[in-house]
Amino acid sequence: MATISDISNEFVRNEIEEYIEQPDERGQLITTFAKVRPEMQEIAAALIDGAHHTVDELTQKVLEAGAEALEVMDDGLIAAMRIVGIKFRENFIYVPEVLGCARAMKAGMKHIQPILSASGIKPIAKVVMGTVKGDLHDIGKNLCIMMLHGAGFEVIDLGVDTKPDEFLAAVEENEAPLMGMSALLTTTMPNMAVTIETFIDEDLRDDVRIMVGGAPVTQEFADEMGADGYGKDAMECVALAKRLIAEGVEASG
Amino acid sequence: MSKIDEQEYRKRLEQISDLFSRMIQRADELAAERCPYKNRLDQCTAKFGCRNQGKLPTKGGLLMCNGDDKLEYRSAWESA
Numbered sequence: 001m002a003t004i005s006d007i008s009n010e011f012v013r014n015e016i017e018e019y020i021e022q023p024d025e026r027g028q029l030i031t032t033f034a035k036v037r038p039e040m041q042e043i044a045a046a047l048i049d050g051a052h053h054t055v056d057e058l059t060q061k062v063l064e065a066g067a068e069a070l071e072v073m074d075d076g077l078i079a080a081m082r083i084v085g086i087k088f089r090e091n092f093i094y095v096p097e098v099l100g101c102a103r104a105m106k107a108g109m110k111h112i113q114p115i116l117s118a119s120g121i122k123p124i125a126k127v128v129m130g131t132v133k134g135d136l137h138d139i140g141k142n143l144c145i146m147m148l149h150g151a152g153f154e155v156i157d158l159g160v161d162t163k164p165d166e167f168l169a170a171v172e173e174n175e176a177p178l179m180g181m182s183a184l185l186t187t188t189m190p191n192m193a194v195t196i197e198t199f200i201d202e203d204l205r206d207d208v209r210i211m212v213g214g215a216p217v218t219q220e221f222a223d224e225m226g227a228d229g230y231g232k233d234a235m236e237c238v239a240l241a242k243r244l245i246a247e248g249v250e251a252s253g
Numbered sequence: 254m255s256k257i258d259e260q261e262y263r264k265r266l267e268q269i270s271d272l273f274s275r276m277i278q279r280a281d282e283l284a285a286e287r288c289p290y291k292n293r294l295d296q297c298t299a300k301f302g303c304r305n306q307g308k309l310p311t312k313g314g315l316l317m318c319n320g321d322d323k324l325e326y327r328s329a330w331e332s333a
Contacts, residue, residue: 068255069255069257070257070258070261070262070265073262073265074265078265078268078269078272081269081272082272084276085272085275085276088276088279088280089275089279092293093293094283094287094289094291094292094293095280095283095289095290096289096290096291096292096293096298097292097293098276098280102273105269112257115255115256115257116257116262118256119256119257119258119259119262120259121257121259121262136299136300136301137299137301137330138300139289139290143277143280146273146276146277147270147273147274147277150266150269150270150272150273151266151270152263152266160300184330215327233277233281234277234280235274235277235278238270
């Protein structure tokens with residue numbers, strides 16, 4: 001039976017000792033990490049710490065040295081995310097730290113992307129995401145992006161305060177079949193409709209499926225402005241994105 | 254560069270989605286009692302103004318959150 005001392009990386013060891021309190025979870029993580037190569041433990045440590053530059057560098061290094069992509073995913077990225085999830089559940093960390101870890105995971109996955117392409121594995125679809133003009137609230141959008149990445153979408157994140165022209169340019173440039181807009185303020189919510197109108201004016205509305213979300217947004221409002229779908233949270237966002245893509249494939253097939 | 258088996262890759266995506274789904278559920282629960290922009294050090298990570306933000310930046314450059322989370326914190330957010 002593996003023990004905590006079988007884990008070579010001090011940071012990972014300390015994280016398990018300090019934050020994983022349930023015996024079954026602690027046992028599982030010790031068993032997992034005791035078998036993990038030190039290089040992968042280093043990646044895991046950096047991810048738990050939210051150090052995206054370090055995850056970026058280390059992942060590139062191990063892949064160049066011949067590591068298998070699935071080993072990096074299993075032993076470096078996913079194993080680390082399990083610790084992050086438990087820390088979040090137990091209130092040792094909060095949403096900003098979780099998003100930092102998700103960013104670090106994305107930095108690692110970036111190096112796996114070329115291997116996926118070479119293996120003929122494509123993302124489900126490209127999605128352009130942004131918070132509308134005048135709105136600087138980004139937590140909801142960032143949680144949606146985290147979920148979309150996890151589900152296998154390629155996301156183009158336009159950030160906050162995104163003007164209609166910026167949405168338009170990103171969709172065109174990336175040939176994205178899907179776009180998501182977020183607004184948290186009742187004062188900025190109408191900018192979703194303005195953005196949709198911009199797509200209509202440029203004769204590009206039929207090229208992209210548009211989803212909307214955010215605290216004040218409702219299905220009724222989404223219907224009124226002519227969006228293709230409304231998601232009340234990040235879980236619905238992913239389900240909606242998958243449905244809209246499937247409908248698009250059916251329509252074109 | 255060795256290739257990835259698509260089925261195996263999809264299995265990993267399911268694991269990631271499952272992990273993230275639980276985090277999203279937790280984030281939803283937590284939003285009822287704590288501002289989502291407040292980090293573990295009680296610093297504000299928002300890119301917008303909020304009346305709960307302290308006046309002086311902390312060592313990392315972020316402002317402290319002075320909200321007690323007992324009030325509806327969204328009312329303190331200032332529009333862009």
